[in-house]
Amino acid sequence: MRELPDTGDDGAPTRRRSERSHRAIVTATQELLVERGYRALTIEGVAARAGVGKQTIYRWWPSRAALVLEAYLAGSDEVVRPRTRTSTCADVRALLDWLVAVLTQPIGGRVLAGLVSDLKDDTELAERFQRDVVPARRQAMLAALERGRERGEIRADADLELAVDALHGAVFYRLLLSGAPLDAAFTKRLASQVLLGLSSGFVPIGD
Amino acid sequence: MRELPDTGDDGAPTRRRSERSHRAIVTATQELLVERGYRALTIEGVAARAGVGKQTIYRWWPSRAALVLEAYLAGSDEVVRPRTRTSTCADVRALLDWLVAVLTQPIGGRVLAGLVSDLKDDTELAERFQRDVVPARRQAMLAALERGRERGEIRADADLELAVDALHGAVFYRLLLSGAPLDAAFTKRLASQVLLGLSSGFVPIGD
Amino acid sequence: MRELPDTGDDGAPTRRRSERSHRAIVTATQELLVERGYRALTIEGVAARAGVGKQTIYRWWPSRAALVLEAYLAGSDEVVRPRTRTSTCADVRALLDWLVAVLTQPIGGRVLAGLVSDLKDDTELAERFQRDVVPARRQAMLAALERGRERGEIRADADLELAVDALHGAVFYRLLLSGAPLDAAFTKRLASQVLLGLSSGFVPIGD
Amino acid sequence: MRELPDTGDDGAPTRRRSERSHRAIVTATQELLVERGYRALTIEGVAARAGVGKQTIYRWWPSRAALVLEAYLAGSDEVVRPRTRTSTCADVRALLDWLVAVLTQPIGGRVLAGLVSDLKDDTELAERFQRDVVPARRQAMLAALERGRERGEIRADADLELAVDALHGAVFYRLLLSGAPLDAAFTKRLASQVLLGLSSGFVPIGD
DNA sequence: AAGTAACCGAGACGGTACGTCCGGTCTTTGG
DNA sequence: CCAAAGACCGGACGTACCGTCTCGGTTACTT
Numbered sequence: 090m091r092e093l094p095d096t097g098d099d100g101a102p103t104r105r106r107s108e109r110s111h112r113a114i115v116t117a118t119q120e121l122l123v124e125r126g127y128r129a130l131t132i133e134g135v136a137a138r139a140g141v142g143k144q145t146i147y148r149w150w151p152s153r154a155a156l157v158l159e160a161y162l163a164g165s166d167e168v169v170r171p172r173t174r175t176s177t178c179a180d181v182r183a184l185l186d187w188l189v190a191v192l193t194q195p196i197g198g199r200v201l202a203g204l205v206s207d208l209k210d211d212t213e214l215a216e217r218f219q220r221d222v223v224p225a226r227r228q229a230m231l232a233a234l235e236r237g238r239e240r241g242e243i244r245a246d247a248d249l250e251l252a253v254d255a256l257h258g259a260v261f262y263r264l265l266l267s268g269a270p271l272d273a274a275f276t277k278r279l280a281s282q283v284l285l286g287l288s289s290g291f292v293p294i295g296d
Numbered sequence: 297m298r299e300l301p302d303t304g305d306d307g308a309p310t311r312r313r314s315e316r317s318h319r320a321i322v323t324a325t326q327e328l329l330v331e332r333g334y335r336a337l338t339i340e341g342v343a344a345r346a347g348v349g350k351q352t353i354y355r356w357w358p359s360r361a362a363l364v365l366e367a368y369l370a371g372s373d374e375v376v377r378p379r380t381r382t383s384t385c386a387d388v389r390a391l392l393d394w395l396v397a398v399l400t401q402p403i404g405g406r407v408l409a410g411l412v413s414d415l416k417d418d419t420e421l422a423e424r425f426q427r428d429v430v431p432a433r434r435q436a437m438l439a440a441l442e443r444g445r446e447r448g449e450i451r452a453d454a455d456l457e458l459a460v461d462a463l464h465g466a467v468f469y470r471l472l473l474s475g476a477p478l479d480a481a482f483t484k485r486l487a488s489q490v491l492l493g494l495s496s497g498f499v500p501i502g503d
Numbered sequence: 504m505r506e507l508p509d510t511g512d513d514g515a516p517t518r519r520r521s522e523r524s525h526r527a528i529v530t531a532t533q534e535l536l537v538e539r540g541y542r543a544l545t546i547e548g549v550a551a552r553a554g555v556g557k558q559t560i561y562r563w564w565p566s567r568a569a570l571v572l573e574a575y576l577a578g579s580d581e582v583v584r585p586r587t588r589t590s591t592c593a594d595v596r597a598l599l600d601w602l603v604a605v606l607t608q609p610i611g612g613r614v615l616a617g618l619v620s621d622l623k624d625d626t627e628l629a630e631r632f633q634r635d636v637v638p639a640r641r642q643a644m645l646a647a648l649e650r651g652r653e654r655g656e657i658r659a660d661a662d663l664e665l666a667v668d669a670l671h672g673a674v675f676y677r678l679l680l681s682g683a684p685l686d687a688a689f690t691k692r693l694a695s696q697v698l699l700g701l702s703s704g705f706v707p708i709g710d
Numbered sequence: 711m712r713e714l715p716d717t718g719d720d721g722a723p724t725r726r727r728s729e730r731s732h733r734a735i736v737t738a739t740q741e742l743l744v745e746r747g748y749r750a751l752t753i754e755g756v757a758a759r760a761g762v763g764k765q766t767i768y769r770w771w772p773s774r775a776a777l778v779l780e781a782y783l784a785g786s787d788e789v790v791r792p793r794t795r796t797s798t799c800a801d802v803r804a805l806l807d808w809l810v811a812v813l814t815q816p817i818g819g820r821v822l823a824g825l826v827s828d829l830k831d832d833t834e835l836a837e838r839f840q841r842d843v844v845p846a847r848r849q850a851m852l853a854a855l856e857r858g859r860e861r862g863e864i865r866a867d868a869d870l871e872l873a874v875d876a877l878h879g880a881v882f883y884r885l886l887l888s889g890a891p892l893d894a895a896f897t898k899r900l901a902s903q904v905l906l907g908l909s910s911g912f913v914p915i916g917d
Numbered sequence: 918a919a920g921t922a923a924c925c926g927a928g929a930c931g932g933t934a935c936g937t938c939c940g941g942t943c944t945t946t947g948g
Numbered sequence: 949c950c951a952a953a954g955a956c957c958g959g960a961c962g963t964a965c966c967g968t969c970t971c972g973g974t975t976a977c978t979t
Binding site: 727 | 959
């Protein structure tokens with residue numbers, strides 16, 4: 090989110106950010122997000138929990154949302170990405186299951202909903218989110234689909250980006266809006282039905 | 297949103313809710329949402345704009361989010377729903393375009409993002425949202441797909457609810473998360489690609 | 504405080520005040536004064552306790568202070584005035600003890616302090632208080648002193664009104680300001696010392 | 711009223727109380743007391759007039775009454791205490807005139823009445839008032855009477871504290887309760903009549 | 918006996934102030 | 949110069965009451 094001080098050769102003593110404070114702040118943010126949720130997270134609360142002055146937070150993060158984004162990213166890598174690669178459909182299903190797992194972690198959906206709300210009022214944050222976070226999540230899925238195309242399972246003219254929109258969109262839609270369950274049955278049917286629309290029509294894709 | 301007191305024979309009859317204040321509050325909320333957005337909306341601001349005491353708002357709405365939901369719904373019917381019914385694909389496209397139009401209204405996406413964030417902390421509101429708002433939006437799309445199935449354009453065993461998840465999900469995903477454009481090209485390709493996955497394989501769909 | 508409807512000969516149908524409500528209001532006021540004190544007394548609280556609409560209170564009393572004054576007076580006659588008349592000094596002491604008893608009743612000092620505070624902002628109430636309440640309390644003391652003068656125990660040119668100011672003033676001063684105890688030793692010494700200043704110098708006073 | 715944080719060696723060194731804000735708050739309180747009186751004084755009003763956040767007031771004063779007490783004391787020293795010392799009676803009269811002058815200042819009686827009312831509901835404030843304010847006012851009078859006793863004008867066994875109760879009590883009684891005038895004639899007769907009760911009977915005290 | 922007008926309970930209304938919380942900035946002191 | 953501590957101004961929170969204003973329902977007098 091923010092780089093450590095460059096001890097570059099420009100000779101200036103520059104800033105000496107306390108790594109201890111940095112870690113304490115991010116950790117406190119994660120804990121409070123889990124314990125109380127996004128809405129109840131306050132800078133004062135983070136500062137108190139981290140044993141840090143408020144100014145130290147304001148010095149390094151431009152907004153609460155930026156802090157939460159960093160804490161969120163730092164904590165979301167705990168669920169390991171699947172690496173199966175057996176069939177396109179199996180890969181897609183595994184990736185959907187992984188996405189669901191990430192989003193239903195304690196820190197997952199609730200925080201994401203809060204962030205989504207702040208993106209609408211914070212252009213800079215929105216840019217960073219759409220540049221760093223969104224593509225990172227899409228990439229693995231896109232790669233799986235491209236492998237499917239190379240194997241001939243997926244039509245050459247299929248719009249794979251659009252397919253990721255539909256796959257991920259359906260997951261987020263249930264998570265954030267409809268409240269419908271995010272279970273294995275859902276991901277299984279979602280994967281097969283969307284892949285049907287991408288299939289070359291000759292090679293069967295089913296599971 | 298909130299019913300008038302039941303004129304049942306149990307309670308004493310007393311002064312009723314002022315419809316004038318009710319309207320003024322909802323209107324003020326809509327105006328302030330357009331002018332300043334969800335984040336900057338305060339109960340005090342609404343009360344001042346509406347020329348109303350704060351208590352009058354707290355008396356009838358349990359939370360800011362509930363008020364916003366009512367204002368949102370009261371103002372979202374301005375875009376008229378399409379009634380085409382020429383072909384399944386055309387219908388789906390028209391409904392997607394309608395959804396996009398509704399969501400890109402001045403009051404649309406920004407407010408929705410805010411609401412979505414509050415749903416995570418307000419169970420009662422979430423229930424109402426998922427009972428009243430979500431199905432209302434899905435229904436027309438579902439009906440269009442069912443007509444397609446009756447005509448034989450769509451497989452009998454296709455999961456239509458899932459298809460709506462994918463269609464609407466893709467739209468909301470772009471609106472709230474990826475920031476990708478919501479244009480006519482998008483809705484066109486989305487409709488045809490998803491419908492391909494639902495097609496019976498014999499009757500061609502799409503244009 | 505407020506007269507009942509005069510069924511005068513002016514022919515007007517006039518008002519028909521509910522005596523039941525009147526009593527309920529005064530009683531509720533007294534109870535709440537004892538339970539919570541002057542500061543915590545609210546019109547809404549009285550109305551709720553009395554099972555009465557707020558308007559019924561506002562219709563008959565111009566202010567909270569006026570209501571409290573009525574409730575105070577209605578409840579302060581429970582301590583019976585002494586009628587001794589043995590000696591001037593004994594009479595004065597008895598009357599001081601009576602005053603102290605009245606003021607240390609549960610409803611006494613705390614309410615008086617509150618009223619005193621409101622007199623400064625409510626001219627009409629102040630007038631009524633100084634016309635009805637104050638002289639009623641002074642009268643018995645003044646009569647006792649006048650009897651002393653007639654007997655020759657008190658100088659003919661002594662300022663008896665001033666003496667009452669000093670006697671009562673000392674009591675209220677301890678009650679409201681200094682917090683010093685209002686016990687029998689105090690009243691005894693106060694009576695004899697003040698009476699010394701009034702004595703004719705020939706006839707001994709005091710015990 | 712409130713001490714600055716102890717610069718003991720236990721606590722961390724940090725930002726101290728702003729003397730600028732302190733003064734602004736006290737001054738604003740005094741002005742508003744004069745302009746509108748005790749009843750109309752609100753914390754919000756003081757904060758607005760002083761250009762200060764409400765929290766800054768709540769941080770340093772536990773109640774409105776405590777703030778008023780400080781403002782009252784800070785402003786009551788404008789009338790200089792007399793230092794005559796000619797005769798006991800003249801001294802007493804001068805001190806009574808001084809007390810009357812202090813209490814009839816614009817900020818005087820109205821504020822005192824309000825404070826008196828709050829003392830009944832605020833034990834801590836009452837203690838401070840009775841420890842700091844009351845004795846300060848009594849002391850000069852007591853000293854004058856003691857000088858009189860040393861000179862032989864006042865009986866050795868006279869209760870001087872009680873005499874101050876009577877002298878001051880009469881003044882406050884007129885101010886707060888009876889509304890009778892506080893003029894020079896009053897103080898003159900009060901002084902001489904009370905002193906008569908204290909006199910040794912041999913040395914004349916009159917003026 | 919019906920009409921009617923004031924009174925009643927209930928409580929919604931536009932407001933004001935409460936005391937608290939937090940945002941974002943500023944100041945102090947020490948490392 | 950950074951960091952902790954936390955005071956500062958500002959502003960919104962949700963609550964409590966204010967005094968006024970409808971509402972039917974009730975009651976006691978008039979007609």
